[in-house]
Amino acid sequence: MSELFALVTGSSSGIGKEICTHLLKNHYTVFGVSRRGSTIEHENYIDILADIRDELAVEDMYKIVAETTEGLDLIINAAGICVISPLHETPSKEFLDHLQTNVLGPFHVLKHGIEFVIESVTHVINISSIASRVGLPDMGAYCASKFALSGLIGVCSKEWKSMGVRFTNLNPGAIDTPLWDNADSAAPREKMMKIADFINIFNMVINSSSDVEFPDISFLPREGVSPQ
Numbered sequence: 203m204s205e206l207f208a209l210v211t212g213s214s215s216g217i218g219k220e221i222c223t224h225l226l227k228n229h230y231t232v233f234g235v236s237r238r239g240s241t242i243e244h245e246n247y248i249d250i251l252a253d254i255r256d257e258l259a260v261e262d263m264y265k266i267v268a269e270t271t272e273g274l275d276l277i278i279n280a281a282g283i284c285v286i287s288p289l290h291e292t293p294s295k296e297f298l299d300h301l302q303t304n305v306l307g308p309f310h311v312l313k314h315g316i317e318f319v320i321e322s323v324t325h326v327i328n329i330s331s332i333a334s335r336v337g338l339p340d341m342g343a344y345c346a347s348k349f350a351l352s353g354l355i356g357v358c359s360k361e362w363k364s365m366g367v368r369f370t371n372l373n374p375g376a377i378d379t380p381l382w383d384n385a386d387s388a389a390p391r392e393k394m395m396k397i398a399d400f401i402n403i404f405n406m407v408i409n410s411s412s413d414v415e416f417p418d419i420s421f422l423p424r425e426g427v428s429p430q
């Protein structure tokens with residue numbers, strides 16, 4: 203078991219899974235969180251099944267973390283959903299699910315994660331999106347949820363400032379992950395960024411001096427903001 207501890211939501215797929223793998227290579231003990239569970243097998247990987255929309259499930263998740271450590275160096279909110287549809291075709295239930303997964307989930311993770319803050323060490327990294335900065339057609343529910351996430355993080359970063367917690371919102375454009383598997387097949391996945399592009403930037407952020415703050419980093423595929 204290493205001395206560095208990270209909690210990563212969204213560990214069963216895409217960006218969250220790749221973050222876990224990267225952190226394990228860099229000698230972190232990783233608590234990975236998802237509903238399905240991850241296929242990652244590593245002696246320093248602890249898989250936790252939890253639906254982050256459910257506050258009690260998040261409290262139980264932290265009970266598992268507490269069996270191993272009292273503090274987290276990294277808290278990474280990567281779990282998220284994105285369904286593509288124009289506003290007039292978006293069911294309210296789907297809109298609500300975006301808010302519950304992409305905003306309420308991180309709220310639960312941070313609300314109960316405060317117990318694991320290590321003063322002047324803990325770094326909270328949110329995998330937000332360029333959709334937190336600009337309205338993108340056919341992504342109304344997603345954009346609304348990611349804009350709301352920015353507000354939540356803005357508040358939390360100020361409330362936790364006295365504890366010396368660093369916050370970074372990573373705002374990528376389209377990255378080729380399973381998130382797009384159910385999207386319109388016309389979405390040109392070959393023009394999206396690769397997960398490796400994301401990991402390069404993530405790596406720079408986690409290895410930066412603790413005297414440096416990166417509140418927001420936006421990065422896009424060369425050919426534009428939207429994959430459509």
Ligand SMILES: NC(=O)c1ccc[n+]([C@@H]2O[C@H](COP(=O)([O-])OP(=O)(O)OC[C@H]3O[C@@H](n4cnc5c(N)ncnc54)[C@H](OP(=O)(O)O)[C@@H]3O)[C@@H](O)[C@H]2O)c1
Nearest residue numbers: 212214215216217236237238253254281282376377379381
């Ligand atoms: N791919 C892109 O183009 C892109 C661009 C910008 C930002 N992002 C953001 O990056 C993050 C990761 O996306 P991705 O592309 O890696 O998508 P992905 O491959 O679909 O992975 C999403 C992850 O979120 C987890 N998740 C979803 N709902 C959850 C819930 N209620 N409780 C716990 N875990 C839940 C999923 O696990 P389970 O289903 O097992 O629960 C899965 O591990 C998201 O926040 C997304 O908004 C992605």
